[in-house]
Amino acid sequence: MASGTALIYDEKMATHKLLWSDPICDIEVPERLSSSYEQLKSYHLVERCVPVPAREGSEEEILLVHSLEHLEVAKSTQTMNEEELKRVSENYDAFFFHPSTYHCARLAVGATLQLVDAVMSGEVRNGMALVRPPGHHSQRNAANGFCLFNNVAIAAEYAKLKYGLQRILIVDWDVHHGQGIQYIFEEDPSVLYFSWHRYEHQEFWPSLKESDYDAVGLGKGKGFNINLPWNKVGMGNSDYLAAFFHVLLPMAFEFDPELVIVSSGYDSGIGDPEGQMNATPEVFAHLTHFLMQLANGKLCVILEGGYHLKSLGESVCMTVKTLLGDPVPQITGEMAPCLSAVESIQNVRAAHKPYWKWLAYEDTSFLQNLSTKSHLLKKANSNTSTEHETKITNNNNTVKVERFLELHMKNILFPVPPIKTATIGSEGSEHFLSEHVQLVKEMDKTEIKSLVSGFYADLVEEDKILLSLGSMLAILDKILKKEVCNGIAASPTAALSAAVALRHSVRFGFQRVLCVFVGDMQITPNTEDGKMLIINICEKEQPGKTSCKHCISLNWKEDAEGNDFFSAVLGFILPVAYSYQPNLTVIAVGPNRSLGISGISLLVALLQGLAESRIVAVIEDTEISLLQSVAKALGGASTPPFGIYVPPTQEKVKKIKALRDQFQQEWKMLQCSGKLSD
Ligand code: X5A
Ligand code: ZN
Structure with a gap:
């Protein structure tokens, strides 16, 4: 390469x-x-x-x-x-x-x-x-x-x-x-x-x-x-x-x-x-x-x-x-x-x-x-x-x-950390270790418990989950302290990890944290104070869940023939994200993801334009190739596997347009026509 x-x-x-x-x-x-x-x-x-x-x-x-x-x-x-x-x-x-x-x-x-x-x-x-x-x-x-x-x-x-x-x-x-x-x-x-x-x-x-x-x-x-x-x-x-x-x-x-x-x-x-x-x-x-x-x-x-x-x-x-x-x-x-x-x-x-x-x-x-x-x-x-x-x-x-x-x-201008990506030396990580990747020491259990207590303590019973939260927090800490640019963590519970990451960075003092969640999100953090913005990309509409300014659901299933997700990223996700101007971006991949590796890699690559490229990726997936691709995209690989581009269907274009109409007063970078709906 x-x-x-x-x-x-x-x-x-x-x-x-x-x-x-x-x-x-x-x-x-x-x-x-x-x-x-x-x-x-x-x-x-x-x-x-x-x-x-x-x-x-x-x-x-x-x-x-x-x-x-x-x-x-x-x-x-x-x-x-x-x-x-x-x-x-x-x-x-x-x-x-x-x-x-x-x-x-x-x-x-x-x-x-x-x-x-x-x-x-x-x-x-x-x-x-x-x-x-x-x-x-x-x-x-x-x-x-x-x-x-x-x-x-x-x-x-x-x-x-x-x-x-x-x-x-x-x-x-x-x-x-x-x-x-x-x-x-x-x-x-x-x-x-x-x-x-x-x-x-x-x-x-x-x-x-x-x-x-x-x-x-x-x-x-x-x-x-x-x-x-x-x-x-x-x-x-x-x-x-x-x-x-x-x-x-x-x-x-x-x-x-x-x-x-x-x-x-x-x-x-x-x-x-x-x-x-x-x-x-x-x-x-x-x-x-x-x-x-x-x-x-x-x-x-x-x-x-x-x-x-x-x-x-x-x-x-x-x-x-x-x-x-x-x-x-x-x-x-x-x-x-x-x-x-x-x-x-x-x-x-x-x-x-x-x-x-x-x-x-x-x-x-x-x-x-x-x-x-x-x-x-x-x-x-x-x-x-x-x-x-x-x-x-x-x-x-x-x-x-x-x-x-x-x-x-x-x-x-800000000092550029010598190491780009942080990760934990967990199973599978050897596949994407390179000179740009730093291994982070895991936190001990009491430290994790004290960090998580107060918000999601009741959800954290299993040791395995606690340990994975610890890994994520150790990586997040490096990002918050600007020792690394971005990080990647595998997690058995992406939604919980993302929620903890959001709360932790807000508590650290970040005013705006963007979370792009791919898949079914079982926990939805409270976004009322505007310090978090969640965009949930999932296949089906969640019944009872309505989108609001800081918690938006985007129903999208990537085309099987090729990557049509670029149209949603450019037409909706990036304009919203650039309007929000986050200080940190969390990308989480949960169960039942409706995007393929190419779509997720594109998302990771393009979201690096935000938050001084500070991204933490949390992935609930055993597929090594997904972890590898995301790690590559985080490292700024020149050949991201974006797949073949195909244009979106009429139905998908309508979906984006409806979302744009709904949110363009609040997220103004969505505007691309002079006549605004009401
Ligand atoms: C290359 C370039 C500008 C010419 C302006 C003449 N040319 N009024 O910027
Ligand atoms: Zn010129």
């Missing part, structure tokens, strides 16, 4: 720079590259990565996407003087040539292809390439928007050709629309392109009609181009996560890519003068973590935009840290998407309904944006500020965001 994270960086790419004054292009500076690399060094991330050298992309490789004419024009700029360079540059929308530009752009292409090779050959699991100039705006015959050669598009064509790939996912989280990538793959069903972008009803650059949600692809490629336009600035963490839950990720799971490439612009992050968005660096850890669950972890992240140096650097670090397998920091801020974001999400879902099976039974309809009006209103009222004034405000804001990030990163 592939392990390790490649990092590609070559300081030569910092020689491409603007030689004359141009207020549009002056943000694309060499320091974007060098300061990001310095930031990586200061977090000691560079030394943890596998260094892979850049190389020049060949002419043949560039011609996979570009015209010979474009290549020749670019080549001819190497020997030009400043005046000539300026003249050629003026032929394009927002581009500048420097004598070193051609060489840098070839290095950017080659660096990207080196990363694809390192990942595809299994030399590493994933990686990031820091490149300049960026690529996603450049087109077959034109430079555009700071981009000369389309690094990511070339990489996708290269991977198709060299490795015979049939499904590649490109995720473009840059704040601009990568129209260059869209044009290149519009008719190609083997490349699924997703882009969100600042759009403001076509007012924001590049102001194209074809950046809207209704551009879904052409011919055979219909359904394989996904545009999510943001019609307002100020989009933040919850808007980005909602877009992943309700648009990108379900499509990505249904598509089941063999390789994921990210057009990784950080101008969608806070403080960026272009994007004007509010997403904080840790959101990129979450986005990265989600994408790591696809394509057996084969993930290539390629730098595109990002113009606030501090915000860019921190976001790059969060991305690389996550690629390396570090636990994901807790997301901050109010977890509710804004109305304008929800409208955009609803519209892109409606536009794609004909092409995706998981959407087929959703009753999506188009929404004429309410925000259109308020947008025009806002515009009409805004007093006209001069260019100069705008610059000053931006500079103030830049400094403000720098100070904010300084503090913010100190708050969200």
Whole structure:
């Protein structure tokens, strides 16, 4: 199994720079590259990565996407003087040539292809390439928007050709629309392109009609181009996560890519003068973590935009840290998407309904944006500020965001325990012991008794049960004390163990503990104080049990043919869990589980985005392969056995929709349509 994270960086790419004054292009500076690399060094991330050298992309490789004419024009700029360079540059929308530009752009292409090779050959699991100039705006015959050669598009064509790939996912989280990538793959069903972008009803650059949600692809490629336009600035963490839950990720799971490439612009992050968005660096850890669950972890992240140096650097670090397998920091801020974001999400879902099976039974309809009006209103009222004034405000804001990030990163970053998973050396555990797993000493009986007394003492008669509670508590203690990240315990009574775990962590001081219980739960703890949230996944409706805000029953039986559970995880469980923001997650598997190993592994993998990845898994099952799979998922294995993805049936889609309607006022990350039920 592939392990390790490649990092590609070559300081030569910092020689491409603007030689004359141009207020549009002056943000694309060499320091974007060098300061990001310095930031990586200061977090000691560079030394943890596998260094892979850049190389020049060949002419043949560039011609996979570009015209010979474009290549020749670019080549001819190497020997030009400043005046000539300026003249050629003026032929394009927002581009500048420097004598070193051609060489840098070839290095950017080659660096990207080196990363694809390192990942595809299994030399590493994933990686990031820091490149300049960026690529996603450049087109077959034109430079555009700071981009000369389309690094990511070339990489996708290269991977198709060299490795015979049939499904590649490109995720473009840059704040601009990568129209260059869209044009290149519009008719190609083997490349699924997703882009969100600042759009403001076509007012924001590049102001194209074809950046809207209704551009879904052409011919055979219909359904394989996904545009999510943001019609307002100020989009933040919850808007980005909602877009992943309700648009990108379900499509990505249904598509089941063999390789994921990210057009990784950080101008969608806070403080960026272009994007004007509010997403904080840790959101990129979450986005990265989600994408790591696809394509057996084969993930290539390629730098595109990002113009606030501090915000860019921190976001790059969060991305690389996550690629390396570090636990994901807790997301901050109010977890509710804004109305304008929800409208955009609803519209892109409606536009794609004909092409995706998981959407087929959703009753999506188009929404004429309410925000259109308020947008025009806002515009009409805004007093006209001069260019100069705008610059000053931006500079103030830049400094403000720098100070904010300084503090913010100190708050969200936490020391990573050297050992990831704790377990008890019980029967069977030898099957999943590895260097990342620590054996925990069992507690003695009196200690356990004193811990359990007060709540479930009467239930604990048998020694065997007492001992298993002791094991679980010993593991939980290590997690609570942050000596390990997560833990796994076998238990003859999962419901009792989970209940004790919940009570113990609340008593320890945790304010919100999430419990996802798979199977029949014989004991239901009292959740009235809101300090616990239980989601019970079971096959049949329990008579007499009604769901409430903190105790939700989800009746679901995994499809026998394949894994359809992803639709419930993305459409319900994760949105609820992210709305709740737990400090600890308990996953318990009890009797009569209605999920297979693949479903449970997926759950474990995705829930690691919450609670700083603190998870305790309690499993009442003698099946060694389940224990092994969960232990693997907890360790961040790159090949989780998720099985074959199949879309959910109409009945299941309705079930999720009913739950969403029931709970979306309380758990707002569930919202994905503008018209809320009452
Ligand atoms: C790669 C990238 C932005 C171009 C903006 C031109 N390009 N106004 O972020
Ligand atoms: Zn951009």
